Amino acid sequence: MSKSITAEDLNVYYGDFRAVADVNIEIAPRSVTAFIGPSGCGKTTFLRSLNRMHEEVPGARVKGDLYLDDDNIYAPGVDPVTVRSMVGMVFQRPNPFPTMSVRENVLAGHKLNGTRMSKSEADDIVEKALRGANLFNEVKDRMDRPGSGLSGGQQQRLCIARTVAVEPDVILMDEPCSALDPISTLAIEDLIADLKEDYTVVIVTHNMQQAARVSEKTAFFNIAGVGEPGKMVEYDQTSVIFNNPSNEQTERYVAGKFG
Amino acid sequence: MNSTRTAPERPRGLTVKNGAAGDKVFSGLTLAAGVTILVVLAFVAIFLTIESLPALSPSLFSDQDSIDSADSFWDYVWPLMAGTVMASAIAILLATPVAIGIGLYISHYAPRRIATPVGYVIDLLAAIPSVVYGAWGMTFLAPLLVPIYQWLNTYLGWIPLFAEAEGASVTSTGRTLLTASIVLAVMVLPIATSLCREIFLQTPKLHQEAAQALGATRWEMIKMTVFPFARAGIVSAVMLALGRALGETMAVTMVLSPGVFSLSLITSGRNGTIPAEIALNFPEAFGMRQAELIAAGLMLFIITLLVNMTARWIVSRHKEFSGAN
Numbered sequence: 023m024s025k026s027i028t029a030e031d032l033n034v035y036y037g038d039f040r041a042v043a044d045v046n047i048e049i050a051p052r053s054v055t056a057f058i059g060p061s062g063c064g065k066t067t068f069l070r071s072l073n074r075m076h077e078e079v080p081g082a083r084v085k086g087d088l089y090l091d092d093d094n095i096y097a098p099g100v101d102p103v104t105v106r107s108m109v110g111m112v113f114q115r116p117n118p119f120p121t122m123s124v125r126e127n128v129l130a131g132h133k134l135n136g137t138r139m140s141k142s143e144a145d146d147i148v149e150k151a152l153r154g155a156n157l158f159n160e161v162k163d164r165m166d167r168p169g170s171g172l173s174g175g176q177q178q179r180l181c182i183a184r185t186v187a188v189e190p191d192v193i194l195m196d197e198p199c200s201a202l203d204p205i206s207t208l209a210i211e212d213l214i215a216d217l218k219e220d221y222t223v224v225i226v227t228h229n230m231q232q233a234a235r236v237s238e239k240t241a242f243f244n245i246a247g248v249g250e251p252g253k254m255v256e257y258d259q260t261s262v263i264f265n266n267p268s269n270e271q272t273e274r275y276v277a278g279k280f281g
Numbered sequence: 282m283n284s285t286r287t288a289p290e291r292p293r294g295l296t297v298k299n300g301a302a303g304d305k306v307f308s309g310l311t312l313a314a315g316v317t318i319l320v321v322l323a324f325v326a327i328f329l330t331i332e333s334l335p336a337l338s339p340s341l342f343s344d345q346d347s348i349d350s351a352d353s354f355w356d357y358v359w360p361l362m363a364g365t366v367m368a369s370a371i372a373i374l375l376a377t378p379v380a381i382g383i384g385l386y387i388s389h390y391a392p393r394r395i396a397t398p399v400g401y402v403i404d405l406l407a408a409i410p411s412v413v414y415g416a417w418g419m420t421f422l423a424p425l426l427v428p429i430y431q432w433l434n435t436y437l438g439w440i441p442l443f444a445e446a447e448g449a450s451v452t453s454t455g456r457t458l459l460t461a462s463i464v465l466a467v468m469v470l471p472i473a474t475s476l477c478r479e480i481f482l483q484t485p486k487l488h489q490e491a492a493q494a495l496g497a498t499r500w501e502m503i504k505m506t507v508f509p510f511a512r513a514g515i516v517s518a519v520m521l522a523l524g525r526a527l528g529e530t531m532a533v534t535m536v537l538s539p540g541v542f543s544l545s546l547i548t549s550g551r552n553g554t555i556p557a558e559i560a561l562n563f564p565e566a567f568g569m570r571q572a573e574l575i576a577a578g579l580m581l582f583i584i585t586l587l588v589n590m591t592a593r594w595i596v597s598r599h600k601e602f603s604g605a606n
Contacts, residue, residue: 106494111490113491119505120509134492
């Protein structure tokens with residue numbers, strides 16, 4: 023459980039267009055790493071290349087290597103389905119399966135793996151995952167109600183519970199709070215702090231205070247202009263990025279100066 | 282900067298709003314359209330009922346003691362109803378899996394440059410007139426199926442559907458109820474396919490990605506998100522197709538050589554359907570015979586109504602988990 027991530031000269035292409043260029047990064051296990059940068063700078067694309075989700079866009083491909091501990095997930099013969107079962111993902115908009123109850127949502131990953139389990143084992147998994155997502159007390163009386171009936175913040179935590187239930191090595195979060203109110207956001211941020219005890223967490227966010235609050239290391243992405251590939255400009259301790267960045271672009275971005 | 286800009290004119294008072302007249306006209310138009318369809322439906326139902334009264338109850342509404350073709354109307358109509366339902370049900374059983382398969386292929390499996398032409402070809406099938414399907418079924422498909430029917434009879438003859446009907450042998454022309462069902466299946470395929478495809482395409486990307494991020498294969502993702510999302514739509518598609526199969530006249534009339542009811546699907550001169558019965562006999566019918574045929578039409582109307590109501594009920598049962606909330 024909990025693996026390191028190492029990218030070596032990773033380039034992501036959509037057809038002929040190079041969206042992300044030459045990323046080299048090492049992310050330690052049991053840590054929270056934030057990706058920040060303006061829209062269209064390739065941070066979400068790079069995040070999605072960490073569990074090969076970007077491949078769902080026709081024509082998308084990757085050049086370079088990406089290691090989970092010592093395993094190259096882009097080596098020939100690696101099945102993206104296996105990669106995704108090891109690298110979970112939480113999306114921008116809460117997306118519990120609408121046709122499933124709260125309980126079924128949490129168990130969805132186990133159902134996919136075809137795990138045979140008794141009802142009490144399943145109950146344990148559901149409770150553990152929901153407790154892990156700080157949601158158990160709020161939903162314990164409506165386990166069999168549809169997951170889409172919860173509030174937005176609860177739905178997002180349900181999605182985190184669903185991801186945690188299969189005990190992945192890495193959890194990727196793509197702007198997990200951008201559709202939530204401040205209180206739900208706080209609940210998710212607290213949760214992220216707990217999650218790093220067991221998981222490698224990578225989070226994309228547009229909220230720089232959030233990056234400062236939750237992450238230990240921060241990577242700043244930027245683009246030179248329209249049609250240019252996104253690049254990782256700077257990667258350092260979060261406190262350094264926000265207080266004493268070495269790159270001028272980073273400094274201007276975190277200070278809120280543009281143009 | 283020019284400081285003497287004129288402010289946009291604002292409506293005075295709260296009661297009058299620009300465009301209110303347009304609103305009224307449009308709501309009137311939609312109301313009229315809604316009422317028209319109900320009125321037409323009511324007239325059809327009233328016409329069918331009044332015209333079929335002599336057949337439904339000869340002693341009360343005619344000067345005869347019984348109808349022409351049988352001892353009672355029910356004796357006359359139940360074999361036709363059974364034949365109609367049987368032919369349509371088999372057609373739907375054959376067409377639904379194929380329609381879902383093609384729909385999925387177009388929406389989730391095929392690369393776009395193949396998916397679009399395949400979609401066009403399927404839609405093209407809907408443009409072929411039913412008389413052409415009838416001719417194709419009668420002259421091409423039926424003879425082709427004869428050896429298959431004989432094989433079915435030899436090896437699966439213990440199933441009543443593939444047994445020989447009493448006093449007859451397995452068809453030598455292929456013009457049987459099963460052939461009619463197959464032609465019907467091909468005819469309802471386009472509508473079922475395009476509806477399925479449209480519904481599959483509407484599955485939210487969000488949910489599909491959720492499944493994939495959990496490590497679902499494409500097929501698992503489809504089972505997890507696309508099918509549950511599309512269930513109501515698939516039921517509607519099937520029911521629409523069933524409605525078409527129940528009412529299809531020309532193709533069945535041409536393909537089927539009708540006769541008395543039999544469970545055997547592969548014997549010629551057995552079974553018939555209501556639309557074909559009406560089409561074959563109406564031109565020469567008058568008086569009681571005409572009432573019989575219209576009453577048979579009324580029965581078809583009721584069957585179709587029941588099918589649609591069942592479909593609605595099935596769809597509404599799972600509303601809460603449909604993803605619409």
